[in-house]
Amino acid sequence: MLSATDLAKSHRTPQGPLSLFQDLSLTLKHGESVALMGESGCGKSTLLHILAGLEQADQGRVMINEQDICRLNDSQRAHLRRHHLGVIFQQLNLIPSLSIYDNLVFQARLANRLDKPWLEHLITKLDLQTLLKRYPAQLSGGQQQRVAIGRALAAKAPLLLADEPTGSLDEANAEQVMSLMLNLVKETGTSLLMVTHSSHLASQLDRSLTLSQGRLS
Amino acid sequence: MPKLRYPSSLSSRLSPSSLWILHALISHWWRHPVQLGTLVIGLLAATALWSGVQALNQQARMSYDQAAARFDSINQAHLINSQQQPISQEDYVTLRRQGWPVSPLIEGSVEIKDTESLSLNVIGIEPLSLQTSSQMAAPSAGLPENLSLNAFLTPPWEVWVSPRTAELLQGLLDKADESGFPLNPLGEKPTIKISPAIAHDELITDSYLAQYWLDMDQQFSRLLLLDSSFTQPLPEDLATRLRVIIPQSDHDISRLTDSFHLNLTALSLLAFLVGLLMVYSAIHLALNQRLPLRRILISCGVSQRQLMTWLIVELLLISGAIALPGLIVGYWIASLLLPDLSASLAGLYGAQVSSELQLSWRWWQQGVLMAWGGTLIAAFMPLIQLLKRENLQLSSNSVSLSHHALFKRLSWIGMASGTIALLIGYYGESLFSGFLILAFVFLSAALLLPFLLDKLLALGQLAAQKVTLQWLWSDARLQVPHLSVALVALLLALSTSIGVGGMVEGFRNTFVGWLDQRLAAEVYLRADSPAQAEEITDWLSTHEHVSAILPSARADTLLGSTPVDLRGIAVHSTYVDHWPLLSSSEQAWQQIEQDSAVMINEQLARQLQLNLGDRLKLEHSLSESTGTDELSTEHFTVAAIYSDYGNPTGQIMMSLDTLYRFWPEASLGSFAIRVDSDQISPLVSQLRDKFDLSDTQVLDQQAVRNYSIQLFERTFAATQALNLLVLGVASIALFSSLLTLSSMRxxxxxxxxxxxxxxxxxxxxxxxxxLLMAFMTALIAIPLGLIISYCLVAIINVRAFGWALPWQIFPQQWLTLTLSALVSAFFAALIPVLKLQLSSPSELLKGFRDDQ
Known part of the structure; x- marks a missing residue:
C-alpha cells in the first residue's frame, strides 16, 4: 500500500541544516494500522506530511499505489491525495465556510466517488445526524474530529494518515473518536498510519514504530 | 505590608512607568508592517483629500472676502444713477441731509503707460460717512480698524494696497514721469500703506484723491447704502435720477458658489470616509490580533481602563504623525487642482479666485484635528467591541451565522435609510436636502451591501454543481465580513464614478449640442465702440460672401426686485432655426419680432417660477422720448424658455428693435456674422487687419466652441480628479484588506x-x-450610480445652478468601470494570491496548528 525508501529530511536553521532523519524506510500493508511514535520535535509529523505529499523530502522515494509521490508535481500530488489518501490533523481539519454535510462529502465529491448509502452509514456510525446543517465553528473539538474522520472515510481512500487526531481532545472524547476511527478502518480495510504520543492508543493498532534520532525502530 | 494605592485619575493611568504598555502595544505595528501601511495610507488619503479640498474652499472664500471688500456691486446695497451716469456730490449731500445712511464710492482704473494690459483699480471712499452706521456692510474695505483718519484724509493722502501691489506702486511712483502714474494734486507721492486683505491690482484711497485721479470732480460712481433695511422712499426730486439697488440673495457670489463648494466638500467627505474605512479595517484587525497581548497585559495587572487609554494614546500618536504628511499631500493636491477650480468658478459664476494658495494656520490645525477625529471615529466601534469582550477571551466565537444575523440587522437599517432618502426627496426643497438624500442613499447602500452580497453568494452556492465551485461560493460568503469594509469603499467609489461620470457625460452631450445650436453663426465679433461697430457693419454689408450681420445689445433692468440681463437680438432664421428652446408657445419668434413677447432663460424661469404665457413687468426710462428722468413700465409675454448653461444670472431676450425702443441706453454687444463656410478664415483675417481687432474680438465659430468646451472640461476637472482619487483609495483599501487577510486565509x-x-x-x-465579489459589487454599484446620477442631475444641479439636464445613461461607462473594478481587484489580489502560490507547504501546514 505504502512504501517509503531512504527518506531524508533536514530543516534549515541559523546554525546550519538540522537533520530530522536520514535513510529512513517503512512499509504499510493493505488494511494494516501502524502507530508512529516519538518525542516532540523528532520529525514524526514531518514524516507523515512527506508521506501525504504535503511536504517534499530531501531525498528518497515514497510509493503510493505504485507511484513515486516524490517525483510528482504539486498538481499530481494533489490528484493522488484526492483519490488515494485521507489526511486528518490534530485540529482545524474542516472547511469553515461549508456546512458539516458539505464538509463530509467534500473529498468524495472531489474524487467523484460519493457513495450515498456508505455516507449514510458513516453519518450514523459517527453520530453526526443532528449536526449536518451546522458549521464547523458551531461544533466541539470532538465533533469536529468525527467529521474529519467521516470526510476521510467517505472518499473511500485506501490509506488514512492521521497526525495526532485526538491530540486536542480530552481523554473521554479521545477514546470515543479513536474507537470510532479504528472500527471504521477495520470495517473498510483501510490502511492507517497514525502519529501519536499515547502508548495506550498505539497499543490498539497492529504495530508501532518509534522515530528517534532520525531512525525508525 | 504597605497599603496599595489604586490609580484612578487619567494622569496616574498615563504614568511614565506605564509607558511600557505603550511600548508593548506599539511593538505590534512593527511586526505587522502591512497593517501599519494600511493605517498610514488610509489616514494619509483621508487627511490629504479632505484637507486638499478644504484648502481650495478656503482659498476661494478668501478671494470672495477680498471681492466683498471691493464694495462689489453684486453684494452691496447701493444707489446708482438711472442713466448710467455718475452721481453728483449735490445729490449725495441732499440724501445725507435727509438722513440717508449712504457713503460715496468712486471707482475707476488708472492705466499704466507702455503696458498693454496693466491697470490699477482705484477705489475712493469717504471713511467718515462709512463709520456713521453701525451696520457697515464692508466695514473697512480691507483697511485696518485703527485707520488714522487724519493721515488718510489729508495730504499727501494714504493709498492702501496689497503687499504685492505695494512693490509695483512704489516703482510706479518713484518713476512717475516714465510710468505716467499720477501723483497727488500737490504733486507729491502719496503714502503707500499695506493691507493683505486688499485684492491685488486694487488701490483704496480717500475719495478726494480718487476723484482727482479719475477726473470725477464733485462726482461719485455710486452711493453705498449702509443699511439695506432702510426703507424710506427716495426724495421726489431724486427718484427720477437715482435708483436703489438691493442685492438679491441669489446673486450673492458666496451663496452661488456655496453650492459648488458644497459639492466639492461632499466629494472630499466621501474620500475621507473611504480612507476611514481603511483605517477602521486596520484598527479592527490590529485589536483582534492583539487579544493575546491584551490577555497578558491584563494578567500582569494592567486595568481595562488603562489599556483603553493607552490604545487611544497610541492611535492619536500615530494619526498625529501621519497628519502632517497628509496635509502636505493635501496642499499638493490643492495646488494641482486650483487652476482648474479658478477657471470653473470664473466660468460658472464670474467669481475670481486667486490661483496661488495662501493658507492660514487654521487650515493646518483643522487638518490635524480631522485626522485625530477621524481616527477616533474609525476606532470607536472596535474599541467598544474590545471593551465588551471577556477579559481573557482570545478570539471571537463568531461564526458565519452570526454575521448573517448582523447583515440582516444592518440591511433593515439600510432600508430605513433608503426610506428616509425617499422622504427627503419628496419633502425637501433646499440644496442641503439634496445632499442629505445622497448621504442617506450612500448609507443605505453601504449597509445593504454585505446582506446583498451574502444572499447573491448563497444563491451561487446553491446553483453550483462542482464541489470546488461550491467551495468557491461558500468561501466567498465567508469572506464577506472580512472584506465588506473594503467592498463598501469600492461600492461607494464605483457608484460615485458612475453617478458623477454619468452626470458629466450627460452634461457634456447636452452642452455640446446646445453649443452647436447657440453658435449657429460662423463668426462672432465685438467692436471697440458704436462708431467702430457702424464702420464694420458698413464694410461687412459690402462683403460678397457675408449673407447676414446680426448685431446684439444688452442692458440691465429689474424684474420686480430681481436684476436681470436684457438681451436684444436681430430676429433671423439663424436664431429661429437653431436657438435651443426648452419650451415655446406657437409663433414665438413672430411674437418676439412684434414687440409683445420675450424669451427668458431657464434660470430666470426657475428662480421666479415663470411659465409660458406669464406677463413680465419691466421698468424702462423715458428720457429719450420725454427728455426727463421718468421711469415707465412695459409688459411682455413669455413666449419661450431657452436653456442657458453656465450663466448664473436671469436673462430676458427680445428683439433688438424692442430693446433699443425701450432701453435706448443699451450697449452694443457682439455681432454674429453669417458667411460662406470656406470664407470664414479669410474674413476673420481681413477683419483683424482692417479694423485692428484683437484675437479675442473676432472669433470663428470653432474657436468659440473650443473655448467653451475647454471651459466645460476645466469646470469638472476638479470633480473628476477627486473622483479618480476616491477610486484609487478604494482599490488600495481592497488591496490592503486582502494582504492583511492573506495570512489568516x-x-x-x-x-x-x-x-x-x-x-x-x-x-x-x-x-x-x-473577481466574483468585485464583479457583484460593480453590479450593485450600477443601479446605485444611476440613482446618484439622477439625484445630481434632477435635484442637486437644479438647486445649485438653476438649470436642469436630461438624465442620460451610459452603459459603455458602466462596462469600463466594471472592467476597472475587475482590474483593481485582480491587482489587489495578485500579491496575496502569489503569496499563496509561493508559500511553502510548511506554511500551509501551519494552518492546522493554530488559528493565526
Whole structure:
C-alpha cells in the first residue's frame, strides 16, 4: 500500500541544516494500522506530511499505489491525495465556510466517488445526524474530529494518515473518536498510519514504530 | 505590608512607568508592517483629500472676502444713477441731509503707460460717512480698524494696497514721469500703506484723491447704502435720477458658489470616509490580533481602563504623525487642482479666485484635528467591541451565522435609510436636502451591501454543481465580513464614478449640442465702440460672401426686485432655426419680432417660477422720448424658455428693435456674422487687419466652441480628479484588506489543499473568488450610480445652478468601470494570491496548528 525508501529530511536553521532523519524506510500493508511514535520535535509529523505529499523530502522515494509521490508535481500530488489518501490533523481539519454535510462529502465529491448509502452509514456510525446543517465553528473539538474522520472515510481512500487526531481532545472524547476511527478502518480495510504520543492508543493498532534520532525502530 | 494605592485619575493611568504598555502595544505595528501601511495610507488619503479640498474652499472664500471688500456691486446695497451716469456730490449731500445712511464710492482704473494690459483699480471712499452706521456692510474695505483718519484724509493722502501691489506702486511712483502714474494734486507721492486683505491690482484711497485721479470732480460712481433695511422712499426730486439697488440673495457670489463648494466638500467627505474605512479595517484587525497581548497585559495587572487609554494614546500618536504628511499631500493636491477650480468658478459664476494658495494656520490645525477625529471615529466601534469582550477571551466565537444575523440587522437599517432618502426627496426643497438624500442613499447602500452580497453568494452556492465551485461560493460568503469594509469603499467609489461620470457625460452631450445650436453663426465679433461697430457693419454689408450681420445689445433692468440681463437680438432664421428652446408657445419668434413677447432663460424661469404665457413687468426710462428722468413700465409675454448653461444670472431676450425702443441706453454687444463656410478664415483675417481687432474680438465659430468646451472640461476637472482619487483609495483599501487577510486565509485554504486541491487550483479559485465579489459589487454599484446620477442631475444641479439636464445613461461607462473594478481587484489580489502560490507547504501546514 505504502512504501517509503531512504527518506531524508533536514530543516534549515541559523546554525546550519538540522537533520530530522536520514535513510529512513517503512512499509504499510493493505488494511494494516501502524502507530508512529516519538518525542516532540523528532520529525514524526514531518514524516507523515512527506508521506501525504504535503511536504517534499530531501531525498528518497515514497510509493503510493505504485507511484513515486516524490517525483510528482504539486498538481499530481494533489490528484493522488484526492483519490488515494485521507489526511486528518490534530485540529482545524474542516472547511469553515461549508456546512458539516458539505464538509463530509467534500473529498468524495472531489474524487467523484460519493457513495450515498456508505455516507449514510458513516453519518450514523459517527453520530453526526443532528449536526449536518451546522458549521464547523458551531461544533466541539470532538465533533469536529468525527467529521474529519467521516470526510476521510467517505472518499473511500485506501490509506488514512492521521497526525495526532485526538491530540486536542480530552481523554473521554479521545477514546470515543479513536474507537470510532479504528472500527471504521477495520470495517473498510483501510490502511492507517497514525502519529501519536499515547502508548495506550498505539497499543490498539497492529504495530508501532518509534522515530528517534532520525531512525525508525 | 504597605497599603496599595489604586490609580484612578487619567494622569496616574498615563504614568511614565506605564509607558511600557505603550511600548508593548506599539511593538505590534512593527511586526505587522502591512497593517501599519494600511493605517498610514488610509489616514494619509483621508487627511490629504479632505484637507486638499478644504484648502481650495478656503482659498476661494478668501478671494470672495477680498471681492466683498471691493464694495462689489453684486453684494452691496447701493444707489446708482438711472442713466448710467455718475452721481453728483449735490445729490449725495441732499440724501445725507435727509438722513440717508449712504457713503460715496468712486471707482475707476488708472492705466499704466507702455503696458498693454496693466491697470490699477482705484477705489475712493469717504471713511467718515462709512463709520456713521453701525451696520457697515464692508466695514473697512480691507483697511485696518485703527485707520488714522487724519493721515488718510489729508495730504499727501494714504493709498492702501496689497503687499504685492505695494512693490509695483512704489516703482510706479518713484518713476512717475516714465510710468505716467499720477501723483497727488500737490504733486507729491502719496503714502503707500499695506493691507493683505486688499485684492491685488486694487488701490483704496480717500475719495478726494480718487476723484482727482479719475477726473470725477464733485462726482461719485455710486452711493453705498449702509443699511439695506432702510426703507424710506427716495426724495421726489431724486427718484427720477437715482435708483436703489438691493442685492438679491441669489446673486450673492458666496451663496452661488456655496453650492459648488458644497459639492466639492461632499466629494472630499466621501474620500475621507473611504480612507476611514481603511483605517477602521486596520484598527479592527490590529485589536483582534492583539487579544493575546491584551490577555497578558491584563494578567500582569494592567486595568481595562488603562489599556483603553493607552490604545487611544497610541492611535492619536500615530494619526498625529501621519497628519502632517497628509496635509502636505493635501496642499499638493490643492495646488494641482486650483487652476482648474479658478477657471470653473470664473466660468460658472464670474467669481475670481486667486490661483496661488495662501493658507492660514487654521487650515493646518483643522487638518490635524480631522485626522485625530477621524481616527477616533474609525476606532470607536472596535474599541467598544474590545471593551465588551471577556477579559481573557482570545478570539471571537463568531461564526458565519452570526454575521448573517448582523447583515440582516444592518440591511433593515439600510432600508430605513433608503426610506428616509425617499422622504427627503419628496419633502425637501433646499440644496442641503439634496445632499442629505445622497448621504442617506450612500448609507443605505453601504449597509445593504454585505446582506446583498451574502444572499447573491448563497444563491451561487446553491446553483453550483462542482464541489470546488461550491467551495468557491461558500468561501466567498465567508469572506464577506472580512472584506465588506473594503467592498463598501469600492461600492461607494464605483457608484460615485458612475453617478458623477454619468452626470458629466450627460452634461457634456447636452452642452455640446446646445453649443452647436447657440453658435449657429460662423463668426462672432465685438467692436471697440458704436462708431467702430457702424464702420464694420458698413464694410461687412459690402462683403460678397457675408449673407447676414446680426448685431446684439444688452442692458440691465429689474424684474420686480430681481436684476436681470436684457438681451436684444436681430430676429433671423439663424436664431429661429437653431436657438435651443426648452419650451415655446406657437409663433414665438413672430411674437418676439412684434414687440409683445420675450424669451427668458431657464434660470430666470426657475428662480421666479415663470411659465409660458406669464406677463413680465419691466421698468424702462423715458428720457429719450420725454427728455426727463421718468421711469415707465412695459409688459411682455413669455413666449419661450431657452436653456442657458453656465450663466448664473436671469436673462430676458427680445428683439433688438424692442430693446433699443425701450432701453435706448443699451450697449452694443457682439455681432454674429453669417458667411460662406470656406470664407470664414479669410474674413476673420481681413477683419483683424482692417479694423485692428484683437484675437479675442473676432472669433470663428470653432474657436468659440473650443473655448467653451475647454471651459466645460476645466469646470469638472476638479470633480473628476477627486473622483479618480476616491477610486484609487478604494482599490488600495481592497488591496490592503486582502494582504492583511492573506495570512489568516491559511486555516481556510489548508484543509482544501490537504483534501487534494492543488495550489495552482487554489490560486485560480482565490483569484476568481475576489473577481466574483468585485464583479457583484460593480453590479450593485450600477443601479446605485444611476440613482446618484439622477439625484445630481434632477435635484442637486437644479438647486445649485438653476438649470436642469436630461438624465442620460451610459452603459459603455458602466462596462469600463466594471472592467476597472475587475482590474483593481485582480491587482489587489495578485500579491496575496502569489503569496499563496509561493508559500511553502510548511506554511500551509501551519494552518492546522493554530488559528493565526
Amino acid at each position: 491559511l486555516t481556510q485554504v489548508a484543509p482544501v489543499w490537504a483534501c487534494g486541491v492543488s495550489r495552482r487550483q487554489l490560486m485560480v479559485i482565490e483569484l476568481l473568488r475576489l
